[in-house]
Amino acid sequence: MKTPPSPPAPSKTLFRWQRAPLQNHLHALMPQWGGQALEISSQDLASNASFVNYVRHHRFTDPNTGKPVEVVEKSIRKIAFIGSQEARFHRAEGMLAGSTQFRYPSCLGVIETPWESLIFTEFVCGKPPRMQAIARQLASGIAELEDLSHAWLQAQPLGKAPLLWSMDFFRPWFLLRPRFNFDRCLPGLAQLGREDTQFAGLAERFDAFVPLMRKLAGEARRSPRCFSHMDYLRKNLFVNKGQLHLIDWSEVKVGRVGFDGGAYLGSLFRRKDMGVFLAAQSEFVEAYREALAERFDEGQALGNLRYVFLLTALFHCLRPETVEEYRERERMGMLREKYEYLLGACLEG
Numbered sequence: 001m002k003t004p005p006s007p008p009a010p011s012k013t014l015f016r017w018q019r020a021p022l023q024n025h026l027h028a029l030m031p032q033w034g035g036q037a038l039e040i041s042s043q044d045l046a047s048n049a050s051f052v053n054y055v056r057h058h059r060f061t062d063p064n065t066g067k068p069v070e071v072v073e074k075s076i077r078k079i080a081f082i083g084s085q086e087a088r089f090h091r092a093e094g095m096l097a098g099s100t101q102f103r104y105p106s107c108l109g110v111i112e113t114p115w116e117s118l119i120f121t122e123f124v125c126g127k128p129p130r131m132q133a134i135a136r137q138l139a140s141g142i143a144e145l146e147d148l149s150h151a152w153l154q155a156q157p158l159g160k161a162p163l164l165w166s167m168d169f170f171r172p173w174f175l176l177r178p179r180f181n182f183d184r185c186l187p188g189l190a191q192l193g194r195e196d197t198q199f200a201g202l203a204e205r206f207d208a209f210v211p212l213m214r215k216l217a218g219e220a221r222r223s224p225r226c227f228s229h230m231d232y233l234r235k236n237l238f239v240n241k242g243q244l245h246l247i248d249w250s251e252v253k254v255g256r257v258g259f260d261g262g263a264y265l266g267s268l269f270r271r272k273d274m275g276v277f278l279a280a281q282s283e284f285v286e287a288y289r290e291a292l293a294e295r296f297d298e299g300q301a302l303g304n305l306r307y308v309f310l311l312t313a314l315f316h317c318l319r320p321e322t323v324e325e326y327r328e329r330e331r332m333g334m335l336r337e338k339y340e341y342l343l344g345a346c347l348e349g
């Protein structure tokens with residue numbers, strides 16, 4: 001990793017009413033540069049999230065030290081002047097400072113304009129990991145993130161309550177998203193059952209998840225809060241010298257202990273075959289149980305994990321796009337196997 005700008009700035013949020021050139025923003029965030037000219041070379045990085053205008057990699061020389069500086073600028077579009085989750089997350093200053101498991105690129109600061117949030121972070125070098133190979137490392141990182149962020153949340157003054165309330169997983173603006181409502185896909189599954197006998201009768205069996213999910217949601221809601229990253233994808237992680245660097249907080253929520261494990265396993269279940277998934281799952285759960293902070297109840301954390309795993313897995317496996325994809329690749333047998341797993345292990349478990 002390249003040397004971060006010195007001194008390492010605590011993340012801060014600045015408000016601007018108008019758009020301004022990049023150089024002005026950098027000077028506003030780094031007043032110690034005294035407005036000296038910066039020769040910046042920039043490159044766009046691949047981004048595909050909705051609401052993200054662009055992600056850019058900028059390189060220049062620190063005018064004070066002469067050392068190279070590499071920063072990433074992420075521009076997130078606002079709707080009705082409301083700031084993004086990610087920009088709000090960066091206001092949680094110092095929360096993850098004591099981290100020993102995951103590494104997080106430091107945030108130089110956030111510029112808020114009425115139209116966009118500009119987030120400036122340190123550039124990270126490294127390779128994207130194979131997601132099934134890092135189950136144990138992720139388990140320790142997630143357990144630590146949950147512990148540190150839980151402690152941070154408990155120490156927050158009342159003044160922060162509205163901000164944190166708005167970021168809570170159980171707010172309707174999150175819960176009403178299609179991805180958290182698998183039951184809307186059940187009529188499609190009933191139709192599939194009429195066309196293909198191996199899927200006959202499954203929609204009725206999946207109905208049983210509706211009350212189960214309601215029960216799990218109720219239990220999760222009352223359990224200990226923490227920050228949950230919720231987006232454990234290959235392109236959001238870098239491995240460098242054995243260290244795991246985690247980026248991209250665009251899906252972050254004030255979640256509950258266990259949610260991130262469910263998000264990781266849900267995305268693995270979606271992308272890998274059953275053998276790979278089951279092996280990684282057992283490694284993850286074993287390491288997570290070991291790493292989980294004592295203050296949390298293990299049964300509750302695993303219940304919450306199951307809740308988010310099912311939310312993710314049910315939606316992705318049942319939605320019409322997925323069924324179409326499996327059909328095109330002539331892998332309907334594999335999809336059937338995933339359905340059977342969900343109905344068997346997860347419904348009883």
Ligand SMILES: Nc1ncnc2c1ncn2[C@@H]1O[C@H](COP(=O)(O)OP(=O)(O)O)[C@@H](O)[C@H]1O
Nearest residue numbers: 045047048049052055072122123124235248250
């Ligand atoms: N701090 C960083 N260091 C190195 N690469 C980064 C950094 N931030 C973003 N990137 C690259 O840019 C891509 C998109 O950025 P990301 O924050 O993940 O946006 P999105 O929300 O669009 O996924 C990442 O997948 C990664 O390759």
Ligand SMILES: [Mg+2]
Nearest residue numbers: 049235236248
């Ligand atoms: Mg990303």
